[in-house]
Amino acid sequence: MMKRYAIYYVPPHGAFxxxxxxxxxxxAASGQPALHPDLAGVDLAGLxxxxxKYGFHGTLKAPFRLAEGRTEGDLTDAVAQLARSxxxxxxxxxxxxSIGGRFLxxxxxxxxxxxxxxxxxxxxxxEPFRAPLTEAEYARRKPEVLTxxxxxxxxxxxxxxxxxxxxxxxxxxxxxxAEPLAQARTIAEAYxxxxxxxxxxxxxxxxxxxxxxxxxxxLSRHTLTG
Numbered sequence: 001m002m003k004r005y006a007i008y009y010v011p012p013h014g015a016f017x018x019x020x021x022x023x024x025x026x027x028a029a030s031g032q033p034a035l036h037p038d039l040a041g042v043d044l045a046g047l048x049x050x051x052x053k054y055g056f057h058g059t060l061k062a063p064f065r066l067a068e069g070r071t072e073g074d075l076t077d078a079v080a081q082l083a084r085s086x087x088x089x090x091x092x093x094x095x096x097x098s099i100g101g102r103f104l105x106x107x108x109x110x111x112x113x114x115x116x117x118x119x120x121x122x123x124x125x126x127e128p129f130r131a132p133l134t135e136a137e138y139a140r141r142k143p144e145v146l147t148x149x150x151x152x153x154x155x156x157x158x159x160x161x162x163x164x165x166x167x168x169x170x171x172x173x174x175x176x177x178a179e180p181l182a183q184a185r186t187i188a189e190a191y192x193x194x195x196x197x198x199x200x201x202x203x204x205x206x207x208x209x210x211x212x213x214x215x216x217x218x219l220s221r222h223t224l225t226g
Contacts, residue, residue: 002209008057010206016195020056024048028055050174053215058170061122062159064130079207083222088203089114096189105169
């Protein structure tokens with residue numbers, strides 16, 4: 001049993017997955033460290049230290065502890081059933097971007113209505129599997145800096161960036177200053193350019209788990225066939 005579980009988008013095995021895992025230094029599919037590429041002008045190990053443990057992913061339902069009486073098998077069955085009821089769809093593309101002037105990420109271009117609908121469905125449908133936040137977990141979300149609406153979402157769903165606050169992204173760095181962020185963005189754009197999918201197919205979801213060492217692993221992949 002894992003410490004926490006999450007529903008992520010993870011790319012299929014291939015060049016894009018390998019490039020992202022190498023960038024971060026962790027392969028969540030094999031459960032092994034990945035060798036960073038040698039990129040001039042950037043300390044990739046330092047740049048990616050914070051997001052490394054999560055692996056190359058986009059969050060669909062944020063990490064949560066299992067509710068009392070629920071098992072990993074129950075959760076796996078529920079995710080599989082949801083995947084069979086949700087149709088796959090395409091987004092225009094993924095592009096390297098900066099979020100809040102703080103960190104690098106890959107973000108989708110174009111209409112994201114279907115993507116937001118997918119996330120809303122996963123968040124609500126899997127709520128019965130989420131244990132309530134402890135006081136410490138609640139405090140780590142820094143409710144004092146959230147808007148009233150974000151705090152309400154945190155109270156209801158255990159995470160403040162869901163529903164209309166949701167912004168899909170694949171994190172590529174920790175917090176950076178303005179100059180390092182600009183430099184890293186240029187390097188990331190060149191590195192990922194040959195691998196970014198266009199269109200970006202959202203056709204699978206993955207159940208992932210956080211092991212005792214804090215690293216996330218892919219437990220199962222589920223194809224959207226609704």
